[in-house]
Amino acid sequence: MTTPNLSRRGATAPSSPIRRLTPYADAAKARGVVVHHLNIGQPDLHTVSPMRAAYARFADEVIAYSPSEGYLYYRKALAAYYNQLTGDAPPIDPSQILVTVGGSEALLFTIAAACDPGDEILVAEPYYTNYAGFSHMLGVGVVPVATHASESFAIPPDRVRAAITPRTRAFVVPSPGNPTGMVLSADDLRALGRVCQDANIFFVVDEVYREFVYPEPPVPADSPIPTALAGALDGALALAPSVLAIPELAAHAVVIDSVSKRYSACGARVGCLVTRNPDFYAACLKFAQARLSPPTVDQFAAAAALTTPQPEMRAMIDAYRARRDLIVAGLNQIPGVSCPTPTGAFYLVTDLPVADAEDFCIFMLRDFNLAGETVMMAPAEGFYATPGAGRHQVRIAYVLAPDKLTRCLEILRAGLSAYAQRTNSAA
Incomplete structure (x- = not known):
């Protein structure tokens, strides 16, 4: 048979x-x-307490489709969150945020919008394995840029530049990093972004672990944070620098994000992508329309998670x-x-x-x-x-x-x- x-x-x-x-x-x-x-x-x-409480009080009698791009109330709440990260760069508008089924779908949509079959993405190795998994699914090659523990897994811009070929369409990097725990400074992001600008490729930064940074020693409210990390001002949490704060990268930068780790809610399956590039957003929205909608109840809970006390x-x-x-x-x-x-x-x-x-x-x-x-x-x-x-x-x-x-x-x-x-x- x-x-x-x-x-x-x-x-x-x-x-x-x-x-x-x-x-x-x-x-x-x-x-x-x-x-x-x-x-x-x-x-x-x-899982953070506001999120668990939101699940308990959700009372809709019909769990309906959500909009393909995600509920506007949630995207507005996300925009307010991201605008704490943008510094002097233009603020993020809800129309620049696409809610996805976990950060994984955001990554899948991003690679699909950036690449055709036969194209390539650059990754700093060791890298998060799904970068290769989704690329394979889409017929996209993965080209490694070597990093080493002896160099604290730093990513030299010249090493990235040397790896770019006519088939390169994006450079994908997590910060803070999975699996290495490496954190890119604002200067690192700017330098790597300039490489992507010069090559006219997308700069995709996976910022899922943004809050999980560890200045040494634990930072008092009135003390500076090491230059690799953003500041903890007025008792605020230390955050990894975001590529959203670099205005000159508006056409090239894409942020991948998720509630999974930030709020200890891996099973909620809510993520998003953020981009100021309207054509890129429009392409990803078409993919989102094809898969119908992100989860309704989980968006309700994810919006509540944004109110988690510091x-x-x-x-x-x-x-x-x-x-x-x-x-x-x-x-x-x-x-x-x-x-x-x-x-x-x-x-x-x-x-x-x-x-x-x-x-x-x-x-x-x-x-x-x-x-x-x-x-x-x-x-x-x-x-x-x-x-x-x-x-x-x-x-x-x-x-x-x-x-x-x-x-x-x-x-x-x-x-x-x-x-x-x-x-x-x-x-």
């Missing part, structure tokens, strides 16, 4: 390094092993700073492990003393446990386009409570020792 052939696109789609080891984790759980998930950015902190947001950010400090210190105390300190988001990329990090991650799930517990991590090779790059690394999401992170460090240390013994025995 024959079956229809898959498209080449479908047959060769890359699997997610974040999720592809799930069958091993499921098998471990079936054996009664407790699996601590460091592989995925699913926060364990409570002390509640600050408590969340302080919790992640403490987790970062705990896990970075703990990793660097393990023999053979090298881990730089991220300045944003809640991810890190760390080197392990193994020849093949994916094989080690599988070993941890399939063959190892410490008193009935193990950890799941994401092999970092899948965050690179350069063959062989990242093979000794894992990405860790430090989204678990401190006591669990401490236990994860114990398990990882023991697992590395057991893996080394097994490897030496096999040799």
Whole structure:
């Protein structure tokens, strides 16, 4: 009996390094092993209180389609939020905001509007894996621009410029970064934006983790923040600089955003894209009309999330700073492990003393446990386009409570020792 052939696109789609080891984790759980998930950015902190309250009071008797571009009340609220970031640049209007089904759809629409099949985007590697996943879906190539932990994952503009070809249509970069935790300064954004202007390509900045920046030490209201970060004035939260604050990039800049991590609401599936380029917006709106509408109830809740009190947001950010400090210190105390300190988001990329990090991650799930517990991590090779790059690394999401992170460090240390013994025995 024959079956229809898959498209080449479908047959060769890359699997997610974040999720592809799930069958091993499921098998471990079936054996009664407790699996601590460091592989995925699913926060364990409570969804912000205004958002949870909004879900509880939603009372419409019909959950209707929303407008394809999103409800105007929500886009107005978002515009007010973004206009706290724009500085001297022209304010953002609700007509420049397109509400999407998560930040993922915003990214998909953006690549589709910027690129035709056969075109290319540039990414700074290691990069968020869905940049490659959506590009593959659209028949778009991904060209890496190398960054290195020894350089704090900085993105030299000349390195980006050298990677541009006649097929390049956009440069896509997260700040704060996933998976590296790197934060671009306003000067970095301006310099990289100038490269995109000169090449007449789009500059797509994924700002999903904007609030998750960690000045050192924690910043009092009357103290300056390091130049890599925006200021904390009058007790306001420190924010990563936004490309929306650079007026000369109006035609080239696109912001990708989401409620998932900012408000610990990954399941809400509400994101948006922001652009001052009317032609780009019009193209994305057509895609949005084809998929009908973003979620109705979740927009209602997401609008409420924008009213989250600053002390509640600050408590969340302080919790992640403490987790970062705990896990970075703990990793660097393990023999053979090298881990730089991220300045944003809640991810890190760390080197392990193994020849093949994916094989080690599988070993941890399939063959190892410490008193009935193990950890799941994401092999970092899948965050690179350069063959062989990242093979000794894992990405860790430090989204678990401190006591669990401490236990994860114990398990990882023991697992590395057991893996080394097994490897030496096999040799």
